[in-house]
Amino acid sequence: MIKFLYGRMIPALALALAAAFAMTPLAAAQFPGMQPPKHYPWSDATLLPDLRADLVIKEMTLDEKISLLHGQGMPFFTTGPTESNGGAGYSNAIPRLGIPAIQMADSAYGVTRGAAAGRYSTALPNNLGAASSWDPQAAFEYGALIGRELRDEGYSMSLGGGVNLAREPRNGRTFEYQGEDPLLAGTLDGNVEKGIQSQHIIGDLKHYAINDQESGRNAVNANIDKRSMRESDLRAFEIALDISDAGGVMCSYNRINGDFACENSYLLHDVLKNDFHFKGFVLSDWGATHSTVKASHAGLDMEQPDKFFFGEALKNAVASGEVSQAELNDHVHRILRTIFASGLFDHPIVKQVPDVEKGYAIAQSLAEKSIVLLKNEHNVLPLSAEIHSVALIGGHADVGVICGGGSAQVDAPGGSAVPPPPVKNPMEAFMRMQWMPSSPLRALVAAMPSAKLSYTSGDDVSAAIAAAKAADVAIVFAYQWESEGMDLPTLALAPEQNALIEAVAAANPKTIVVLETGSPALMPWVDKVAGIVEAWYPGIRGGEALANILTGKVNPTGKLAITFPKSDADLPHPTIVQPPPASEINWASLRGDISKAMSLMAKGLPPFQIYYNEKLEVGYKWYDAQKKPVLFPFGYGLSYTTYAYSGLGVQPGDGLTVSFTVKNTGERAGTEIAEVYSSIPASAGEPPKRLIGWARVELGPGESKQVTVPVAKDRLTIYSEASDSWKLVPGTYDVMVGGSSQDLPLHQEVTLP
Numbered sequence: 001m002i003k004f005l006y007g008r009m010i011p012a013l014a015l016a017l018a019a020a021f022a023m024t025p026l027a028a029a030q031f032p033g034m035q036p037p038k039h040y041p042w043s044d045a046t047l048l049p050d051l052r053a054d055l056v057i058k059e060m061t062l063d064e065k066i067s068l069l070h071g072q073g074m075p076f077f078t079t080g081p082t083e084s085n086g087g088a089g090y091s092n093a094i095p096r097l098g099i100p101a102i103q104m105a106d107s108a109y110g111v112t113r114g115a116a117a118g119r120y121s122t123a124l125p126n127n128l129g130a131a132s133s134w135d136p137q138a139a140f141e142y143g144a145l146i147g148r149e150l151r152d153e154g155y156s157m158s159l160g161g162g163v164n165l166a167r168e169p170r171n172g173r174t175f176e177y178q179g180e181d182p183l184l185a186g187t188l189d190g191n192v193e194k195g196i197q198s199q200h201i202i203g204d205l206k207h208y209a210i211n212d213q214e215s216g217r218n219a220v221n222a223n224i225d226k227r228s229m230r231e232s233d234l235r236a237f238e239i240a241l242d243i244s245d246a247g248g249v250m251c252s253y254n255r256i257n258g259d260f261a262c263e264n265s266y267l268l269h270d271v272l273k274n275d276f277h278f279k280g281f282v283l284s285d286w287g288a289t290h291s292t293v294k295a296s297h298a299g300l301d302m303e304q305p306d307k308f309f310f311g312e313a314l315k316n317a318v319a320s321g322e323v324s325q326a327e328l329n330d331h332v333h334r335i336l337r338t339i340f341a342s343g344l345f346d347h348p349i350v351k352q353v354p355d356v357e358k359g360y361a362i363a364q365s366l367a368e369k370s371i372v373l374l375k376n377e378h379n380v381l382p383l384s385a386e387i388h389s390v391a392l393i394g395g396h397a398d399v400g401v402i403c404g405g406g407s408a409q410v411d412a413p414g415g416s417a418v419p420p421p422p423v424k425n426p427m428e429a430f431m432r433m434q435w436m437p438s439s440p441l442r443a444l445v446a447a448m449p450s451a452k453l454s455y456t457s458g459d460d461v462s463a464a465i466a467a468a469k470a471a472d473v474a475i476v477f478a479y480q481w482e483s484e485g486m487d488l489p490t491l492a493l494a495p496e497q498n499a500l501i502e503a504v505a506a507a508n509p510k511t512i513v514v515l516e517t518g519s520p521a522l523m524p525w526v527d528k529v530a531g532i533v534e535a536w537y538p539g540i541r542g543g544e545a546l547a548n549i550l551t552g553k554v555n556p557t558g559k560l561a562i563t564f565p566k567s568d569a570d571l572p573h574p575t576i577v578q579p580p581p582a583s584e585i586n587w588a589s590l591r592g593d594i595s596k597a598m599s600l601m602a603k604g605l606p607p608f609q610i611y612y613n614e615k616l617e618v619g620y621k622w623y624d625a626q627k628k629p630v631l632f633p634f635g636y637g638l639s640y641t642t643y644a645y646s647g648l649g650v651q652p653g654d655g656l657t658v659s660f661t662v663k664n665t666g667e668r669a670g671t672e673i674a675e676v677y678s679s680i681p682a683s684a685g686e687p688p689k690r691l692i693g694w695a696r697v698e699l700g701p702g703e704s705k706q707v708t709v710p711v712a713k714d715r716l717t718i719y720s721e722a723s724d725s726w727k728l729v730p731g732t733y734d735v736m737v738g739g740s741s742q743d744l745p746l747h748q749e750v751t752l753p
Contacts, residue, residue, distance in 0.1 A: 040055075040097070040098055041055045042055040042056050042340070042345075043098070043345075045346050049337045049338075049340035049341040050279075050333070050337055052336070052337075052340045052345075053332075053333045053336035053337040053339075053340060054333065056097055056099065056336050057329055057332055057333060057336065059097060060094075060097070060332070062315065062318065063315075064094050064096075064097070065328060065329070065332045066310070066311065066314055066315050066318075067091075067092055067094070068091055068092075068094070068099075068302075068331075068332055068335050068336075069091075069301065069302050069303065069310045069314060069331055069332070069335070070091070070302065070303045070304070070306065070307035070309075070310040070311050070314075071089045071090065071091065071302075071303065071304040071305035071306050071307070072084065072089070072090055072091070072092055072305075072306075072307075073305060073306050083101050084103070085103040085105075085153075085154040085155055086113070087103055087104050087105035087106070087113070087155055087159075088104050088105060088106050088112075088159055088286065088304075088305070088407065089104045089286065089304045089305040090102060090103045090104055091302065091335070098345075099336070099339065099345075100156065100339065100344060100345065100348060100349070101156075102156055102157050102202065102335075102339070102344075103154060103155045103156045103157065103349070104155065104156075104157045104158075104159050104304075105150055105153070105155040105157070105158065105159060106159045106160070106407040106408060107146050107150060107155075107158045107159060107160040107196075108126075108127060108160040108161075108162060108176045108407075108408035109123060109124045109125065109126050109127055109130075109160075109176070109403075109404070109408060109410060109537075109539070110122050110123045110124050110146060110149070110410035110539075111146065111149045111150055111153055111155070111410065112407060112408065112409055112410055112411070113409075113411060120353075120354055120356050120359075120413060121149055121153070121354070121410050121411065122145060122149060122354070122356075122359030122360070122362070122363050122410075122539075122540055123363065123403055123410040123412070123436055123539045123540040124142055124145065124146070124362075124363050124366055124367075124539045124540075125363070125366050125367045125370045125536055125537065125538050125539045125542070126175040126176070126403070126404050126408075126518055126536055126537040126539075127160075127162060127175065127176050127177055127178055127189075127192075128174060128175050128176075128177060128178065128179060128518060128519070128536060128561060128562060129175075129367070129370040129371075129535075129536025129537060129538065129558075130142055130188070130366055130369075130370050131177075131178040131179045131184065131185065131188050131561035132179075132370050132371075132372055132534075132536070132558040132559060132560055132561045132637070133366065133369035133370050133557070133558055134184065134188075134558075134559055134561070134673045134694055134696065135188075135369055135696060136187055136188060136191045137191075138365075138366055138369055139187075139188040139189070139191035139192045139195065140191045140192070140194055140195040140198075141195060141362060141366070142192050142195060142362075142366055143191065143192035143193060143194060143195025143196040143197075143198075143203075144195035144196070144198055144199060145195075145358075145359060145362050145363075146158060146160065146192075146195070146196055147195060147196040147197065147198060147199030147200075147201040148199050148354070148355075149354045149359065150196070150199070150201050151199050151200070151201055151349055151350075152351065152352050152353065152354040153351065153354070154349055154351045155201070155349070156201060156202060156342075156344050156349050157201065157202040157203075157204065157247075157248065158193075158196050158201055158202065158203055158204050159204050159206070159250070159407075160176075160192070160196075160204065160206075160408075161189060161192065161193050161196075161203060161204045161205040161206055161240075161246065161250075162176040162177045162178070162189070162206055162207065163177065163178055163185050163186060163189040163205055163206070163233075163236045163237055163240050164177050164206075164207055164209070164210075164211050164212060164233060164236075165177070165179070165180055165181070165182060165185060165212075165232055165233050165236055165618050165619070166179060166180040166212075166519075166562050166618070166619060167210075167212040167232075167233075167572070167612060167614070167618055168212045168213045168487075168571075168573065168576065169491065169519050169520055169562060169565075169571070170213075170487050170488040170489070170490070170491060170519065170568075170571075170576055171212055171213050171214060171487055171488075171519075172213075172214040172406070172482050172483055172484055172485060172486045172487045172488065173214060173406070173408075173482070173484050174482065174518055174519040174562075175404040175408075175482045175518025175519065175536075175537060176404065176408050176484075178236075178561060179560075179561030179562045179619070179634075180561070180562050180563065180618055180619025180620065180634060181561070181618075181619060181620070181634065181690075181691050182231070182232055182233070182235035182236040182239065183235075183236075183239065183690075183691050183692070183693075183715065184561060184691060184694075185236045185239075185240075185561075186235065186236040186237065186238065186239025186240040186242075186243070187239060187240075187243065189205070189236070189240045189244075190239060190240035190241070190242065190243025190244045191243060191244070192244075193205065193240065193243075193244035193246045194243055194244040194245075197244065197245070197246070197247070197342060200342055200343035200344055200346075200347040201342065201344070202246075202247040202248055202280075202338055202339075202342045202344065203244055203246040203247055203248065203342075204246060204247070204248040204249065204250055204283075205237055205240055205241065205244075205246050205248070205249050205250070206249070206250035206252070206285070207250055207251070207252035207253070207261075207285060208237060208249050208250060208251050208252055208261060208267065208272070208282075209229065209233050209234055209237065209251075209252060209256065209261060209267055210222040210224060210229065210233055210252075210254065210256050210261075210612070211252035211253065211254050211261070212610075212612075213487055213576055213577075213610070214484060214485055214486055214487045215486075215487045215576055215577070215578055215579055216577075216578070216579025216583045216584055216605075216608060217252075217253045217254055218253045218254075218287075218288075218583075218584075218585070218601055218605050219254075219255075219579055219583035219584070219604075219605035219606060219607050219608060220254045220255065220577075220579065220583075220607070220608060220609075220610055221254070221255035221256070221257070221258060221607045221608065221609050221610070222254055222255065222256050222257070222610050222612060223257060223609060223610065223611045223612065224256070224257070224611075224612040224615070225615060225721070226266075226719070226721045227615075227616070227718075227719045227720075227721045228612065228615040228616050229256075230271075230719040231616055231718065231719050232616065232618050234267075234271060237249070237272075237276070238275075238276050241276055241278060245279075245280075245341075246280060247280040247281070247338035247341065247342050248280055248281060248282075248283055248338065249272060249278060249280065249281075249282050249283075250282075250283055250284070250285055251264070251267070251268065251282055251283075251284055251285065251288060251300065252285055252288065253285050253287075253288045255607055259298075260288070260290050260604070261288065262282075262284045262285070262288045262289050262290070262295055262298075262300050263289075263290060263291050263294045263295040263298045263300065264298055265297065265298040265299065268282055268298050268299030268300065269298055269299040272299065273299055279334070279337060279338075279341075280334060280337070280338045280341075281301035281302055281331070281334040281335045281338055282299055282300050282301045282302070282334075283300075283301065283302040283303075283304050284300060284302065284303050284304050285304070286304050286305050287305070287597075287598050287601040287602070288601075289303040289304075289308065289309050289310065289602070290309070290602060290603075290604045291309060292309040292310065292313045292314050292317050292323075293317050293322045293323060295309060295310075296310075296314065296317070296323050296327060296328075296331070297323075297327070301330075301331040301334050301335060302331070302335065306598065308598070308602045309602070314328075359540070360540060360541050361541075363539045363540050363541045364539075364541035364544050364545050366539070367535075367538040367539050367541060367542055367545035367546075368545045368548055368549060368554045369557055369558060370536055370538070370558050371533060371534065371535050371536070371538065371545060371546065371549050371556055371558050372533070372534040372556065372558040372559060372560055372636075372637045373531075373532075373533055373549070373556040373558075373637060373638040373639065373640075374532040374533065374534055374564075374632055374636070374637070374638065375526070375529070375530070375531055375532040375638070376530075376531050376638050376640075377529075377530045377531065378530060380473070380510050380512060380530040380531045381512065381531050381533075381550060381552070381640070382549075382550060382551050382552025382640060383448065383451075383473060383550055383551050383552070385450065387448070387451055387472045387473055388450075388451055388452060388472055389451060389452040389453070389454070389470065389471040389472050389473075390444065390448070390451055390452070390453045390454075390471055390472065390473050390474075390475060391453075391454050391455075391456065391467040391468050391470065391471035391473070391474045391475070391508075392440065392441050392444070392453065392454065392455045392456070392475050392477065393455075393456045393457075393458050393464045393467060393468065393474060393475065393476045393477070393500070393504055394456075394457065394458030394464070394476050394477050394478060394497070394500055395458070395476070395477025395478055395479050395514070395516065396417065396418050396435055396457075396477075397439070397440045397441050397455060397475075397477040397514075398439060398441045398455040398457075399417040399418060399435065399437065399439050399441075400412075400416075400417030400418065400435035400436050400437050400438055400439055400543070401435060401436050401438055401440065401516055401535070401537070401538050401539075401542035401543060401546075402433070402434070402435050402436075402479045402481060402516050402537060403434055403435070403436055403537045403539070404481075404482050404483060404518050404537050405430075405431050405432060405433060405434070405481065405482070405483030405484065406430065406431060406483040406484025406485055407430075407484055408484065409432070409434065409483075411434075412434050412435065412436050412437060413437065413540070414437060416432075416433075416434040416435050417435040417436065417437040417438075417439070418433075418434075418435040420432050420433055420434065430485065431483045431484070431485050431486065433481050433483075436539060436540050436542060438538075438539075438540055438541055438542045438543035438544060439543045440477065440514070440542075440543040440546050440547065441453065441455050441543075442543065443543040443544045443546065443547035444546075444547045444550065444551070446547070447547040447548070447550075447551045447553065448551060454467060454471070458476070458500045461499065461500060461503050464500060464503065464504055465503055465504065465506075465507045468504045468507040468508040468511065469507045469508060471508065472510065473508070473510045473511075473512065474504050474507070474508040474510065474511045474512070475511075475512045475513075475514060475550070476500060476501050476504050476511060476512070476513050476514070476529075477514045477516065478493055478497045478500075478501060478513060478514070478515055478516070478521075479493075479497075479515070479516040479517065480493055480494075480515075480516075480517040480518065480519065480521055481518075482517075482518040482519060487576050488519065489576075490522070490568050491519060491520055491521055491522045491565070491568055492521070492522040492524075492568070493521055493522070498524055498525060501513055501525045501528075501529065502524075502525050502528065505525060505528040505529045506528070509530060510530050511528075511529045511530055511531075512529065512530060512531035512532070512533065512550075513525075513529050513531070513532050513533070514533045514535055514546065514550075515532065515533065515534050515535060516535050516536065516537060516538070516542075517534070517536065517537075518536065518537055519562070520562055520563065520564040520565060520631075521534075521564065522565075522566070522567060522568070522631070523564075523631060526631065533546070533549065533550070533556075534558075534560070552640060555639055555640045555641065555668055555669065555670045555671070556637065556638065556639055556640065557637070557639065557670065557671040557672075557673065557696075558637050559635050559636060559637035559673045559675075559739075559740065560632060560633070560634055560635060560636050560637060560740075561634070562619065562634065563619050563620050563623060563630050563632070563633055563634045563741075564630060564631040564632040564633075565623070565628070565630050565631060566628075566629060566630060566631050570623070570628050570630070572612075572613075572614040572617065572622050573610075577608070577609075577610050579608050580606070580608060582605065582606045583605045583606050583607070583608050584605070585597050585600055585601070585605075616686060616687055617687050619634055620633060620634035620635075620741045621687035621688070621689075621690065622687075624687055624688040624689060624741075625687045625688060630742075633740050633741045633742040633743075634740070634741040635673070635675050635691075635739070635740040635741045635742075636739075636740040636741070636742070636743070637673070637740070639666075639668075639670045639672070640666070640668050640670065641664055641665070641666030641667065641668040641669070641670040641701070642664075642665045642666045643662055643663065643664060643665060643666075643670075643672045643699070643739060644662070644663045644665050645660055645661070645662055645663075645674070645737060645738055645739075645745050645746050646660070646661045646663070646746070647659070647660055647661040647706070648660045648735070648737055648746035648747070648748050649748070650735045650748045650750045652750055652752055654713055655710065655711050655712045655713040655714075655715070655716070656678075656692075656710075656711040656716070656733075656735065656750065657708060657709075657710055657711070658676050658693065658708070658709045658710075658711055658735060658737065659706060659707065659708045659709075660674070660706070660707055660737050660746055661704055661705065661706050661707070662674055662697050662699065662704065662705055662707055663699070663702075663703070663704040663705075664699035664700065664701055664702060664703050664704075665702075666701060667701050668701060669698075669699065669700045669701060670698075670699060671696055671697065671698045671699070672696075672697045672699065672739065673694055673695075673696055673697075673739075674694060674695050674696075674697055674707055674709075674737065674738075674739070675691065675693075675694045675737070675738060675739065675740065675741070675744075676691070676692050676693040676694060676709050676711065676735065676736070676737050677689040677690060677691055677692060677735075677736045677737075677741065677744060678690060678692045678711075678715075678716060678733050678734065678735050678736065679733060679734040679736075680716070680718065680729060680733065681729045681730070681731030681732060681733065682731075683729060683731060684718050684729040686718060689734075689736065689741070690715075691741075692711045692715040692716065692735075693709040693710070693711050693715065694709065695707050695709050713728060714726060716728060716733065716752070717729075728752060730752060730753050731751065731752070732749050732750070732751050733749065733750050733751075733752060734747055734748075734749050735747070735748050735749070735750060
C-alpha cells in the first residue's frame with residue numbers, strides 16, 4: 001500500500017483530462033499570447049522593472065492585486081473554461097492592464113507532461129548527472145534548451161531549479177539536485193537558471209530550504225543551527241541567485257526549527273529578501289501554505305496551487321488591517337517586477353513546435369560530459385577494434401535507458417520503451433517507471449559494425465553466464481529507479497542485480513558494469529569487475545552517448561558531484577527517519593481524492609523531528625572529518641588519458657589567485673577538471689577542507705597548460721551566528737590542487753590576516 005504526501009504532484013492518469021480540456025475555447029483565446037498594449041505607461045521597455053511594476057500597481061483594484069497572489073486550482077482536474085496551459089499551475093492574467101498569466105511547468109531535466117498537449121519535450125541527463133560535468137557553460141545550455149521548449153509549449157515559468165544539497169543521498173529527489181557541495185551546486189544551478197531566463201522565461205530555485213528527504217516531507221521538522229544552514233544549503237541558494245537573478249524561489253514543505261518553510265520569517269525575510277537581496281517572488285510548493293497572516297508577514301508572496309489562504313482570507317486580512325497595504329503591495333510588486341524583468345511582458349509567449357533535432361544533439365553532448373568512468377582495470381575500456389564479440393546483459397539495454405519519476409518526469413516520446421504495469425491508483429500513475437527509447441544495444445551495434453553484439457535480459461542467470469562466457473567482453477547494465485514521493489531504503493541495488501553482476505564477473509574477467517542511477521550506488525562486487533561506468537539517467541540520447549564513451553569516440557571527462565560511500569552505515573544518518581502514520585497522507589484511504597488531501601495538508605500534519613547533527617559536514621566534508629574511507633570520492637572520475645600537476649603558486653589579495661600547471665601525460669586528447677580546495681584555520685571549527693574553485697582544462701597528447709583559478713574572498717569565509725555576518729578567519733590556509741577531493745598532489749600554505 002502506497003502512502004504518499006501529495007505535493008506538487010499531478011497524477012499521471014489525469015493526462016487524458018488535460019488533453020481533453022487544457023485548450024478550451026477560453027484557453028485557446030489566450031494563446032499564442034496576450035500582446036501587451038503599447039499605450040500603457042508601463043509598456044515602455046526602457047523603464048526599470050521596479051518602476052513599471054509601481055505604475056501598474058497604481059491602477060490596480062484590491063481584487064486584481066489578490067488575484068495575482070494565488071493559483072487557480074489544479075488545472076489537470078479542471079473541466080470548465082480555464083486559462084491554464086495544462087502545466088502544474090498558473091497565476092491569472094489581468095487583461096484590463098495587459099498583464100499576462102504566468103503559466104508554470106515542472107521542468108527539472110526537461111518540460112514535463114509534454115505528451116498531454118501532444119508536444120515533444122527533450123529529456124536531458126538528470127540534474128545530478130549534468131552536475132558531474134562541472135561545466136558552467138554546459139549548465140547554461142541545459143537551461144537555455146529547457147527555456148526554449150517551455151516557451152515553445154506555451155509556458156512562461158520553470159518550476160525546476162533544484163539546488164538542495166545531498167545531506168540524505170537516499171532522498172528520492174537526489175537525481176533532481178546538483179550534488180553535495182554548495183559552490184558546485186550553486187554555480188551550476190545558477191547557470192541553468194540563467195540559461196532558462198535568457199529565453200524570457202521566469203526561472204525558479206527550490207526547494208527552499210533543508211528539504212532533504214521525501215518521507216514525511218509535509219510534516220518533518222528539520223533541526224539545524226543557523227551557521228550550518230548558511231554555509232551549506234543556503235550558501236548554494238545564495239550563489240545560484242547571485243549568478244542567475246532568478247525570478248522565483250519556491251519555499252518547501254518541511255518545517256525548519258519549528259516553522260514551516262513557507263511561513264518561516266528567518267528564511268524568507270531575514271535571509272532571502274534582506275541578506276540575499278532577492279527581488280523576485282516567493283511561491284509556495286504545491287500545498288505548502290498553512291496560514292494567511294503569518295505567511296504574509298514572513299515573506300510568502302504567492303500561494304500555489306489554489307487560494308486556501310491567499311484568496312478571500314488574505315483580502316479579509318487586508319480589510320481588517322492584519323496585513324497592511326504596504327505588505328500587500330510588496331507581494332504584488334515582486335510578481336509584476338518579475339514579469340517585466342524576465343521580458344515576459346515584452347516578449348509574449350507564442351506556441352510553436354520545438355526543434356527536436358537540436359534538442360537531441362544538446363542532450364547527447366551533455367550526457368557525454370556527464371558520464372563518469374569509475375574503474376578501468378587493465379584498460380578494458382575503450383572497447384577496441386580487435387574485440388570480436390560483446391554480450392550486453394540486463395537493464396533493458398536492448399530498448400532504452402531509465403529516467404527519474406515524479407513531477408520531474410519527462411514523457412518518453414511514443415511511450416516508455418519498457419511498458420509500465422497497469423495503474424491501480426493515482427500515485428502509481430504519478431510515480432511511474434519509464435525508459436527513454438534510446439537503446440544502448442542499437443547504438444553499440446552502429447558504433448562497432450565489425451563486432452558481434454548480443455543481448456540477454458539477465459532474468460535467467462544461467463543464460464547470462466553462458467552469454468558472458470561466449471563473449472570477449474560482457475557489459476552488465478544495472479539501474480536504481482528514483483522518484484519524488486519516496487526515498488530509497490538503501491543505496492544498494494536490488495539483490496538480484498548484485499547477484500547478476502557477481503555471476504557474470506565470475507564467468508568473464510572482462511566484465512564492465514554500466515550504472516543508471518540517480519544517487520550513489522553501493523558496490524559489493526567492485527573488486528570483481530574490470531570496469532565501472534556511471535551513466536546516471538542519461539536522457540533521450542543516452543544510448544548513443546554511452547556508445548561513444550564505451551568505444552572511445554568520446555574521452556570521458558565527468559567527475560562525481562556526490563560521494564559514493566562504502567555502505568549505508570557510513571552515512572551521517574544510517575537509516576532514514578520515518579514519519580509516524582499521522583504525519584503522512586494515506587492515499588489508499590482517500591481513494592486519490594485531491595481535495596481531501598489538499599485540505600489535510602493545509603491544516604498541517606503532526607510534526608516529527610530530524611536532527612542534522614552533522615552540521616557543516618555534508619558529503620565529502622563528513623567523510624573527511626570522520627576519517628571514513630569511501631568507494632569513490634567527490635570530484636573523482638577517470639579518463640582514457642592521464643594528467644600530472646606541478647608548479648603551484650598561491651597569491652593572496654582580495655581573495656586568492658591560484659596558479660598551477662596541468663600536463664596530459666597520455667596519448668589521447670582529453671579535458672581534465674582541475675579542482676582547488678582549501679583548509680580553514682583550526683580555530684574556525686570547520687571540516688578539513690572545502691572546494692573553492694575549479695577549471696576545465698582541454699589538453700592534447702603531451703600538452704601542458706598553466707591554469708589560473710581566481711578565488712573570491714567569500715569562498716574562504718565562515719558565517720558568524722553571533723554577529724550575523726561572514727568573517728575571514730586569520731591564520732594559515734592550506735591550498736590543495738588535484739584531480740579529486742582525495743587526490744590532491746599540490747599543497748601550499750598561505751597566511752591571511
